Amino acid sequence: MKNITINIQPTTKPTIVKFEANIFLTKHESFEFQNIEEAGRSPLAQQLFHLPFVKKVYIAQNFVAIEKYNIVHWKDVQQEISEQIESFLNSGGTVVTPPKEEVKKIPVTVYAESTPNPTVMKFVSNKKLVLQSVEFKNIDEAKNAPLAKALFHFPFVKEVFIDENYLSIMKFDIAEWEEITQELREFMREYLEQGKDVLLDDSEQPSSTKNKEETPVKEIELDDISKEIVAILDEYIKPAVASDGGNILFESYDQDQKLVKVILQGACSGCPSSTITLKNGIETMLKDMLAGRVERVEAVNG
Missing domain, CATH: 3.30.1370.70 (Scaffold protein Nfu/NifU, N-terminal domain)
Structure with missing residues (x-):
């Protein structure tokens, strides 16, 4: 079932x-x-x-x-x-049966956007790719993600992050973006036009991603201040970091230390400007909106 x-x-x-x-x-x-x-x-x-x-x-x-x-x-x-x-x-009902004739290619556009992280490029599609964000640090984690797995076969692909209608790729230093962006863009466009799967099963994503995305934000496990923090991150912070090809997740809140810990994904992970973003952006906003209850914000992977 x-x-x-x-x-x-x-x-x-x-x-x-x-x-x-x-x-x-x-x-x-x-x-x-x-x-x-x-x-x-x-x-x-x-x-x-x-x-x-x-x-x-x-x-x-x-x-x-x-x-x-x-x-x-x-x-x-x-x-x-x-x-x-x-x-x-x-119950396993069929939504739409495939046509008897050969399936025509689905028109798909993919364009590339630079991000604040010089090692990450954002590739945006006109089609929705996933329903919730997923991050893959290596090819083993991508066993149930055919698109990410295929991208890891490019020797310069280091990490892959997918969210809604875009995909962020972190590269190794062996290649420059101007040399590989067009190749990656065309590969993704053709892959999607052929109707191939992006993910095989949402329930079998890498534990490092799934646990970060789901477990910490279950409201039943959060205190009132943590719920407020999650709401602020979702409404004010996530849209901004998503536009730069990244994502931010709530990890924990320590009431005694007035410390908020977050997880950075995609272009935000390892970005040289992420420390500035945390201190001047996220930390300042949380301190202003939750006066006296938040003093510091740290990235557990930053």
Whole structure:
């Protein structure tokens, strides 16, 4: 039995609600079905069209969106639909069957961005790659990540960090970015266009990444101040470091020392400017917003 969960998300259109899964449902493709006949390739959409109020079904990457007729209110039916989709997916139901003819390449664009870390380049895709960040320090950790594993076969690739729609690569000093950026960009674009997997199984990521991402931020294990710190990091800090190809995770809070420890990933890990960012940016913000409760911020891997 799988452990797929569905999160209900309203949209700007009152007749449409999104049902987001914690896994990918399609490989970079999206589908729109107007009726049950059009949904011949999608057993999930066909099942949903048996509900008399379903007008249209959209399926894309990690969500199903449903447009309804006005004969019902979403508040009366959305929980039931969420449970129905969840049950369908957990029982191994097929979302969309592959076409009989040869699969066409999926149009994908990948562009490169420099980061504050001179050893790291950020490669941004127009497609979502993962649902949560993952970091690989070597090829052994990438055994369930085919894209990262393939990248480690380039002799100049040292570390790989993937988050949402971008991938940050840390290189060895044996090559300069101007010599290898185009080669990496084209490799990733072709890889994604062929519809190949980025990750095989979200549940089997390297423990060094999974534990840092999940265990420390489980709210049930955090005190009130730690929850405030996590909220501040998520709202104010993460978007900024993500734009530079990195990530920051909460590790711990020591109330006696008024010390916050964080984990730096991607371009932030080993970056010459990360100390300045910690002291002038993150530490200053936490000291201002949590006056008297935070005095220092340290990176456990910085």
